Amino acid sequence: MILRLYNTLTRTKEDFAPIDPSNVRMYVCGPTVYDFAHIGNARPVIVFDVLFRLLRHLYGADHVTYVRNITDVDDKINARAAAEYPDLPLNEAIRRVTEKTEAQFHADVDALGCLRPTVEPRATEFVRRDDGLTDMIGLIERLISAGHAYVAEGHVLFDVKSWKSAEGVALYGRLSRRSLDDMIAGARVEVAPYKKDPMDFVLWKPSSAAEPGWDSPWGRGRPGWHIECSAMSAAYLGETFDIHGGGIDLVFPHHENEIAQSCCAFGIERMANIWMHNGFLQVEGEKMSKSVGNFLTIRQLLDEWPGEVLRLAMLQTHYRQPINWTRDGLREALRVLDHWYDLTSDVEPGMYCADTLAALEDDLNTPRAIAALHELRAAAARGSRQAAASLKASAGLLGLLAQPSAAWSDWRPADLRIDESKISDRIAARAAARAAKNWAEADRIRDELAAMGIALKDTRDPATGELVTNWEVMR
DSSP: OOOEEEETTTTEEEEOOOSOTTSEEEEEOOOBOSSOOBHHHHHHHHHHHHHHHHHHHHHOGGGEEEEEOBBOOOHHHHHHHHHHOTTSOHHHHHHHHHHHHHHHHHHHHHHTTOOOOSBOOBGGGGSSOSSSSOOHHHHHHHHHHTTSEEEETTEEEEOGGGOBOTTOOBOTTTTTTOOHHHHHHHSOOOOOTTOSSTTOEEEEEEOOTTSOOBOOTTOSEEEOHHHHHHHHHHHHHOSSEEEEEEEGGGIIIIIHHHHHHHHHHHTOSOSEEEEEEEOOEEETTEEOOTTTTOOOBHHHHHTTSOHHHHHHHHHTSOTTSOEEEOHHHHHHHHHHHHHHHHHHTTOOOOOOOHHHHHHHHBTOOHHHHHHHHHHHHHHHHTTOHHHHHHHHHHHHHTTOSOSOHHHHHTTOOGGGOOOHHHHHHHHHHHHHHHHTTOHHHHHHHHHHHHHTTEEEEEEEOTTTOOEEEEEEEOO
16 A cells, blocks of 8 residues: 555645665754654644554564654743753753753653664754754855745844746745735734834844854854754755654644745745645643643643653544543553553564554544554454464554563553453353343442443444354443
8 A cells, every 4th residue: 555644735634655665864843952742743743653664564664763852942942951950051051951851752752662763863952063064054145045034123034925926926824825825914023123024023132241152254143943954964864855744733823834945945836746644632622721720731741641641642542633631541551551461462573454554644634544453453352363463563653562561561450450351251241141131230330340441342243143242342
């Protein structure tokens, strides 16, 4: 089957055809390291880790380059550095904050079962380079020379209206599919007298003595946020690459601005062939907010739950859909994994499940992939070691069942352990009650099992017509 991915740029699902199958290239916007990452930050990390694993399976682990940046220059970082290390020089204080926060981020996403990217550049290392790799100052110089940027009062700004097709059609806004007027009306646009147009955005801004800065042709200053990703992606992946990913909140203005900068600097039509975006996350049906009291960091959740539980709970929803993060969902994921670990504890990984692979190749349809794993679970529970081995391998493609069963059992709460012999006994008792037409007792047993997190499914044997009852952990 051909890998198909939904492209935000075209609003269609497309066959994936890498520019160079021997070097499939993907860039994903990474964290701004000023504080602990929240659970919403975890979603793109997990989603694109699954895609990274799938691409490695399809093209070979040595033929995929995954770049995810670290943003370590930002006003929030500056403020935290000044507050936490008031006696240190600012640059040293900033380095302390970013190194500490980056280490926290790595520990958290490692616990979520995410592979490290091939390359993880820090923004501050790409302001100016002397090794020939693309850097931010060099990109800005190219944009000025090409007539797409201008200098004003120590700032350098991208001239949005300068980017036009040969026919004179404005090209800015293709990703978000909004006109300039719509974008101005719907965005918080900085009004500044030095701008030619309200939508022009900052490529470079001046720094005071109390702010981090670099020498440049336009004076001491620091880069705007958007130019960072254009420089780092070009440095490692080239002017045009295969996939660019991130959260849906980045479509405008961040990714829109990245496209404008890169296309105009390099004179190309596309920065990336496919743009992928994961949906928003809510907590218990509400937008996550510190003021509401439902703001959850990855670290807080890891104090209560295994990382694989968070990962499975995240993957139960298709990546493009909004996700509602709930404790019930976490409890369900824990019960599912507990059973999977029991069934695969004494087998080696086998063949990948064709249905799981087909689901992932259809725009990372993880809910359908997990449904296929439940079918393997059912077969494994009936004694099929081949199904158990396939379950272990196929779950591994999703980054699940990744630790020894003994390590998993350390997390296992007693009230969530699955006693298969007890379940079989209760199903047999229910069958006897049904045979005796004692429907109340049969329903009571079904409810008893449901309270244990076990769902029953009654079918008829096509050959004999006899009632057959299968069970699974509730989803």
